[in-house]
Amino acid sequence: MTEIPEKVLALAKAVRDAGGRALLVGGCVRDELMGQQPKDWDFEVYGVEPARLRELLDQFGSVNVVGEAFTVYKLGAHLDISLPRRERKTGRGHRAFFVEGDPGMAVEKAAERRDFTINAILQDPLTGDIIDPFRGRDDLKDKTLRAVSPKTFPEDSLRVLRAAQFAARFEFQIDPETVDLCRMIDLTDLPRERIWGEVEKLLLRAQRPSIGLKWLHELHVIDRLFPEINALIDVPQDPEWHPEGDVFIHTLLTVDRARELIDDLPYPKQVTVMLAALAHDFGKPATTEFLEGRLRSREHEEAGVEPTISFLDKMNIRTLDGYDVRAQVVALVRDHLKPGEFYKKREEVGVGAFRRLARKCDLDLLYRVAKSDSLGRNAEHVPREKWYTAEAQEWFINRVRELDLEQ
Known part of the structure; x- marks a missing residue:
């Protein structure tokens, strides 16, 4: 049992004393059932009219009111409170909804608008009672993402990207019917910032981002939104240097290795390493050719700048x-x-070369991306005796530190 903050319990008691019921819902309930301590808490308040709810919330401190189409109250950074609501799509775009709060709404009806069954579980924090109208606990046990409603799920196109990032973070499968739904949803109405919000979670919150990238491919997101990634698929590589497979497979392995190397970095640098690892071979589709008896991708680094x-x-x-x-x-x-x-020419490369390179990029981040690239050739199906090391990259970063060129 996770620890529920005192403010959450106190608010639930105040709502109860006012004749209503405050139920935890969404990610905080899901996380608790998965044995994780929630960071953020979300309440849906039933049986209390909006004006009375606001009076109750004002007793707990400063209330921040957010939301254009529908009011959400924020008590501090980690507690959100709202009424149960019904939504209806009125046009294109993520804001084109008619939203109406209804404190008298049935719990099951309110939960029906949620994306996945694992996010449609509610809990009474005062009694511990779980309300699970769509069998989300079964799906948690089976490690499956399943849409709550085939009717309402397609109304928010962002849910397609959310499916991939949840599958990556929790290492879940996606229910086949939900996969079919995702493939049919138009993604052209998604604003750039919302796309990034889900890609960011996929890259940083998952231990193996490759799972999410594979799902983006399976859900037909990559071919619709990211032609730069789509171009990597089936681009061949010389088996001597890249025994793991094509450029897309190599990229999946590389981002997983990069994810292992960023936990000690501040957030902006974590993002930088992950995006660079994902984009590092964007130049290969345009430069790969069969030359002198083998596959080569000459100057693919420079060719990768424009697609990046x-x-x-x-x-x-x-x-x-x-x-x-x-x-x-x-x-x-x-x-x-x-x-x-530099490693290949280490007897010739002088201090000046390192200093010039340091003026172009952060050498510590370059080390991490290059190391991920080298280790990103070591697929499980490749015999261990053929696995690559990061000897060159370790030499590089040691020399950088000797020269005091870390940023």
């Missing part, structure tokens, strides 16, 4: 917390082979 910029534009990636993520990602893509090249 296009990819970042699709999610409006620029600066985060004052850090120029966009410029760094582009620089890391352009120079991701440099640590290996």
Whole structure:
């Protein structure tokens, strides 16, 4: 049993004393059932009119009111309160909904508008009672993502991307009928910021982002939203240097290795490494050819710059917390082979070369991307004796530290 904050319990008691019922819903209930301590808490309040609810909330401190179509009250950074509501799609776009709060609404009817069954479970924090109208606990046990309602699920196209990021984070399968629903949903109404919001969670919150990327491919998101990634699929690589398979397979392995190397970094640099790992071979589709008896992708680093910029534009990636993520990602893509090249010429490469490279990009981040690239050739089906090491990249970062060039 996770620990429920005192403010949450106190608010639930106040609602009860006012003749209503405050039920926890969504991610906090799901996380608790999965044995994780929730960070954020969401209440739906039944049986209390809006004006009276606001009076109750004002007793608990400063209330921040958010939402254009529907009011959500925020008590601090981690507690959201709303009335149960019904929604109806009125046009294109994620804001084109008619939303109406109804404190007298039945719990099952309110839960029907939610995306997945695992997010449609409610809990009374005072009694511990679980209300599970769509058998979400069964799906948690079976590690399955399933749409609550085939009728309402397609109304929000962002749910297709949410399916992929939840599948990655929780390492769940997606129910076949839900897969079919996702493939039919039009994604052209999604704004860039909302696309990035889900890709960010996929890359940073999952331990194996490759799971989410595979699902984006299966759900026909990549071919509709990300042609830069789609172009990697089936692009061949020389089996001596890349025994793992095509460029897409290599990229999946690379992002997983990158995810293992970022936990000690501040958030903007985590984002930078993950995006650079994802984009590092965007130049290979345009440059791969059969030359001198083998597959080669000459100058693919420079060729990858333009598609990387296009990819970042699709999610409006620029600066985060004052850090120029966009410029760094582009620089890391352009120079991701440099640590290996420096290592091969380590008897000749002088301090000046390192200093010039440091003016272009963060050398610590370059080390992490290059290491992920090297280790991203080690697929499970490749014999262990053929696995690659990161010897070159370790030499590189040790030299960087000797020269005090870490940023």
